Amino acid sequence: MQDRLLIEASDLAAGYDGTPAISGITFSLRSGQRLALLGSNGGGKTTLLRAVLGELRVFGGTLRVSAACGTVPQTERSRLDYPVSALDVATMGALAALPWWRRPGRREREAAGRALERVGLGSLAGETFGRLSGGQRQRVLIARALVRDAGVLLLDEPFSGLDRPSGERLEALIGELTSEGRGVVIATHDLEQARACDLVLCIAGRQIACGPPDEVLADVGVLEATYGGAIVELPGGGGRAILPPHHHHH
Numbered sequence: 221m222q223d224r225l226l227i228e229a230s231d232l233a234a235g236y237d238g239t240p241a242i243s244g245i246t247f248s249l250r251s252g253q254r255l256a257l258l259g260s261n262g263g264g265k266t267t268l269l270r271a272v273l274g275e276l277r278v279f280g281g282t283l284r285v286s287a288a289c290g291t292v293p294q295t296e297r298s299r300l301d302y303p304v305s306a307l308d309v310a311t312m313g314a315l316a317a318l319p320w321w322r323r324p325g326r327r328e329r330e331a332a333g334r335a336l337e338r339v340g341l342g343s344l345a346g347e348t349f350g351r352l353s354g355g356q357r358q359r360v361l362i363a364r365a366l367v368r369d370a371g372v373l374l375l376d377e378p379f380s381g382l383d384r385p386s387g388e389r390l391e392a393l394i395g396e397l398t399s400e401g402r403g404v405v406i407a408t409h410d411l412e413q414a415r416a417c418d419l420v421l422c423i424a425g426r427q428i429a430c431g432p433p434d435e436v437l438a439d440v441g442v443l444e445a446t447y448g449g450a451i452v453e454l455p456g457g458g459g460r461a462i463l464p465p466h467h468h469h470h
């Protein structure tokens with residue numbers, strides 16, 4: 221069970237309308253593994269996550285996803301004006317497993333309540349989703365994935381905009397999820413974060429590298445190809461860092 225293959229991509233190309241936005245993507249994710257997806261803005265991180273979710277057209281190569289996926293999208297892309305509670309959102313995780321004519325009922329709401337407890341939000345179950353903090357909303361979406369019993373979690377820049385305690389809390393939760401055999405993919409700008417993962421995949425439209433962090437991150441050529449000019453040498457031998465991303469909206 222620990223070694224179950226969850227995602228397998230081979231020379232995958234995927235994108236929008238007529239053109240692939242990403243290509244040459246080859247990786248596998250196994251049960252219990254954490255994969256960091258590194259790339260500058262527009263590099264194709266979100267595109268790859270959406271391809272895994274089956275939302276985009278595959279132009280070439282193969283992509284096999286053999287587990288239910290739960291997703292936590294980039295915060296700025298969530299609708300916050302819907303009058304739904306945290307419990308409602310977590311309960312939606314049950315929809316995929318229900319026959320089409322059934323609405324979630326008491327059993328599903330109880331499962332959602334337990335999942336919210338588990339992510340530390342039991343007391344906020346009745347709060348309006350859009351009024352929660354960014355970190356709390358992410359944990360509600362993780363609860364939704366738990367209700368779904370997702371074998372894979374896809375987190376799109378989950379640490380951007382989180383304060384330190386929220387980040388540490390999320391980190392601990394991710395550790396729990398992988399130790400129970402789930403696979404986690406984290407799109408991130410944080411090299412330290414990536415260092416703590418089992419695998420790092422660097423993407424700049426095409427795949428630049430994929431492998432264990434001590435190999436991939438030690439290669440300056442890989443980082444330069446991934447980030448272009450945005451990578452800087454810190455003064456006083458402080459190592460390398462990435463300039464803060466400029467956020468743009470689509």
Ligand SMILES: Nc1ncnc2c1ncn2[C@@H]1O[C@H](COP(=O)(O)OP(=O)(O)O)[C@@H](O)[C@H]1O
Nearest residue numbers: 236241259260261262263264265266267268470
């Ligand atoms: N809905 C869309 N339709 C067409 N092109 C898109 C869409 N979303 C993203 N793209 C393009 O795909 C490329 C990769 O974007 P994205 O996956 O969002 O990168 P990242 O998440 O790494 O910032 C960019 O060139 C972007 O403009």
Ligand SMILES: [Mg+2]
Nearest residue numbers: 265266294376
């Ligand atoms: Mg993105």
